Amino acid sequence: MGIVSLINTDKLFWLGRYSERVYTTIRLFGESFDKIIDGNAEYIELFCRSLDIPNIYSSTEDYVERYLFDPQNPDSVYSNLTRAYDNAMTLREEIGSECISYIQLAIYVMNRHQGSQSPMIGLQQILDDILAFWGLADDMIPDENIRNIIKTGKRVERLDLYARLKRPRTDILREVSRLSVRISRTNLKYSSEDISRLKQLADSATTDYYSILQIVDGLVII
Amino acid sequence: MTDTRELVQHTEAINELLARYGVKFGLYKNGTFKEQLFPFDAIPRIISADDFSYLDHGLKQRVTALNCFISDIYGDKKIIRDQVVPEEFVFDSPGYLHQCEGQKPPRGIWSHISGIDLVQALDKSWFILEDNLRVPSGASYPMIARELCRRASPKTFQTNGVVDNRDYASLLRSAMDYVNTGGCTVVLTPGRYNSAYFEHSYLAEKTGAHLVSGSELTVEDGYLWFNGYDGQKEKVGTVYRRISDDYLDPLNFRADSLIGIPHLYDVFRQGHVALMNAPGNGVADDKGIYYFVPKMIRYYLGEEPILNNAPTYLPFYKDDMKYVLDHFDNLVLKDVAEAGGYGVVFGSKMTSQQKTDFIALLKKNPRRFIAQEVIDFLDLDIMDNGKPVARKADLRAYILMGEEPIVWKSGLTRFSRNPDSFIVNSSQGGGFKDTWVLSH
Incomplete structure (x- = not known):
């Protein structure tokens, strides 16, 4: 295992988190957008509440444009993708040009589809790019620690999102299990007691989402 | 006879691939940082084997003399005493650093990577325009462009006898290893808002070096260390620094530098790390000193200059x-x-x-x-809206110094997109071409 600096460890972890945030929030957006097509505008409020982000959108059109494409909106998919890109492009020597290229391609797609009336077409390409990025990271990054730091970021983010969304116990159980395996393969500093506690919380009959969120957010110390 | 027609048909696809891999440079416009793609024209500059052989000899001669000059300036100063170069041109040069007096860099090399700018006149004779010895940039662009051109038009490279230029990273790595004082190799960047950040990161990837900022390195016990996340640290033997002398070390150079490493220069002075290119070598790439390079060649090497200054x-x-x-x-x-x-x-x-x-x-x-x-450059064709048009172009040749100087069999050809301009710099809207050296 080669030495990875503190700065790059932080970037790898957040690259994993932001790429996952883009991926999962696009899928969630797709679900809510499908309902909004039928005139159920209340799903915008529901969507924002479930992700714990402010509902700043004045109409369905405003929601589509600003939640997806507005670089000034810190909660937009665009902003999250830009953060993934900002991290990725400074990690070329750790993860390779081929991996980075898929994040770069996703940025181009995002820019091309600004103002689109059919946002899901472009978003599908972004999902494909993110999946390709993860696949390549798995396949091409030789350093196990580097690979697993990205994946730990991804697992932390997914568990965070699933807890916010109050996903079924089975989903939470699966994500806790994946996170615990992944983080143990890194040199990241974390408390194994926190992992045990997460497992207990996921395993209990009634899921305490709030406690899970609290633990997940402070799990990794960088 | 070379045939580039098939390759040129793929110009758009190659530019799309360059965009995909983030081949960009940064610019500050009105105080705002912007990244721009570097426009690529697929018609290559073609250098015959004979022409390259001539350039090869001339460039090696020039860089060897420049290296002798820098050693002399920070050592005995014979060339000043012998009144070949006036002292005003040395000591008033912003590239001269008094801190380097008496310094002997590892293996005596001051300019590990030299970027020498040339132009070809209408009669096809070559002239040197500038010597760039401090931190010459640009090699990564033809490196990656060739990779993508080969993907786009393999037939072109099957039939034209073009020498493969994708060995730049291994040549650079050899130069890094040759001066290494024992430890890992890092590429030191000022950060992602530097105009050449793509190049820093790409060369780090291709040479297998760590890409670092100043905050990731520390000096302890007279050595330079690369610090890991979990408290591990690794001694550094070579720093390929892409930041200028002034900002390298706030305790030895500019005190307000936030991107340097305190005491780095002291470690270098003790011979415990190689800095490439070596601080202080800017004294030889001053445009005023350029005038004296032919005299240096005669003085140090006892030879007539092979390549002419403008x-x-x-x-x-x-x-x-x-x-x-x-x-x-x-x-x-x-x-x-x-x-x-x-x-x-x-x-x-x-x-x-x-x-x-x-x-x-x-x-x-x-x-x-x-x-x-004003040299009437030999214009090169570029494609403009599907038609070839002639534009001014120069060539940056790269010479890597290890045990012997090696001239990279390629180079960065930059061109002006403006028909009335001689200025080819990317920062002023220029584009670039691949540079082919033929095997015949």
């Missing part, structure tokens, strides 16, 4: 000042302190008032300027 005048000398004033409209004037195509003015393009003001400035501070004959 005819150059130093207004510092009385006779040259007279010539410059008599032929002002035919000359290009360069501020020795500027780079990147800035500080370059053509006498013929000035208004009468501008001329008067400039001549007053020239007389007040003659050391600040050089004047050169």
